[in-house]
Amino acid sequence: MGQITVVGLGAGTLDQIPLGVYRKLTNHSGIIYTRTKEHPVIQSLENEGVQFESMDDIYESHDDFESVYKNISEVLINKSQNEDIIYTVPGHPIVAERTVQLLLNQNRCDVEILGGQSFIDALFTSVKVDPIEGFQLLDGTSLKREQIQYRQHVVIGQVYDAMVASDVKLTLMEDLPHDYPVTIVTAAGDPQYERVETVPLYQLDRGFEFSNLTTLYMKPVEEEHLHHQFQSLRDVVAILRGPGGCPWDQKQTHESLRRFLIEEAYEVIDAIEEEDDDHIAEELGDVLLQVMLHSQIAEEKGYFTVDDVIRSVTDKMIERHPHVFGDVDVESADEVKANWEKIKQKDGLNQF
Known part of the structure; x- marks a missing residue:
């Protein structure tokens, strides 16, 4: 079984890598494989005679990044069967390096990890933020709206080019104003090439040269921009x-609110009959408010929370749709109908 030694090249210049890593690379007599040559340390080491073979061409042969990373890891594993090899990556091997995770999760060769300064340290130095305040690190190539915790510092890595930046922009604009400030940091920690620029969100993918050393940063978002989120x-x-x-909200109980829930449900039905989408949205909000008030009252008494409400309906929907979510115990259709009839009779909703 061969061995792959994965070496992190740090976030900036040759001066930032540990002496042991420098000696490991310069004393190597053969070719060193690297995910990309777009890194200042690679250029410096090549000037000292170190030979590199990059995987840059693999990026051009696939339509998605996951396929690229799988291809790179497979190439490296195959090469390691004949000899022990060195593979270099930007930053630290364990931080935002999918190819390294793929190598660690296989059993066809041994993998050794050698240090390298993470870009995270240099990034927070560049934007002058203490990460102890709480931050989230996300992958720009697979960014999902539901992942983003806007109330924390947000760091988005892997923004290689304008196409990835455009995808990130569109995802962020689902929640943030078009002119919300986003900071673009390139070559963090490099005294010669570091660039920090804050732009409005809509300009994120325009007029800027992206590279493997580009990261996006956003400070915690003001609450006024998050009123559409459930937590608000x-x-x-x-x-x-x-x-x-x-005072009115403070004195309400489950019993006092009961008639309002019925009234709000009727108003939703009226809005549906009017075919007024804006009105439907408004009235559904009033129904949701009733749910939140009942849940808050119960939480204050220690009975249940809105989390329990959501968990209950989520579990129920999964259980009632085994053809979608898998084979689980399901309440029969007759039982569901019988329960609904009881509810209608109790609350005077027989007209429905």
């Missing part, structure tokens, strides 16, 4: 019910 509604209801909140 939950916080508002808790404040209204809490000390110094609204």
Whole structure:
């Protein structure tokens, strides 16, 4: 079984890599494989006679990054069957390096990891932020809206080119204003090539040269931009019910709110009959408010929370749709119908 030694090249210049790593690379007599040659350390080492073979051409032969990374890892594993090899990556091998994770999750060769400064250290130095405040590191090549925690510092790596930047921009614009400030950091920590520029979100993919050393940074988003998120509604209801909140909301109980839930449901039906989408959205919001108030009242008494409400309906939907989610125990259709009839009779909803 061969061995692959994965070496991190750090976030910037040759001066930043450990002496042991430098000697490991310069004393190697053969070719060193590298994910990309687009790194200042590679250029410096080539000037000292170190020979590199990059995987840059593999990027051009696939339509998605996961296929690229799998191809690179497979090439490296095959080469290691004949000799022990060195493979270099930007930054630290364990930080934002999918190819390294693929190598670690196979059993056809041994993998050794050698240090290298992570780009995270240099990035936070560049933007002058203490990460202890809380941050989230995300992959720009596979960014999903539901992943992003806007109330923390957000770092988005792997923004190689304008195409990835465009995808990131469109994802962020689902939640943020078009002119929200985003900071582009390239070659963080490199005294010669470091570039830090803050631009409005809509300009993120315009007029900027991206590279393997480009990372995006956003400070925690102001609450006023997050009113469409569930947590904001939950916080508002808790404040209204809490000390110094609204006297009307504070005195409500499950019993006192019962008629409002029925009234709001009727208003949703009226909006549907009017075929007014904006009105439907507004009235559904009023129904949701009733759910939140009941959940907050229960949470204050220690009975249940809105998390339990959501978990209950999620589990129920999964259980009732085994053809979609798998074979699980399902409440029969007759039982569902019988329960609904009881609810209608109890609350005077027989007209439905």
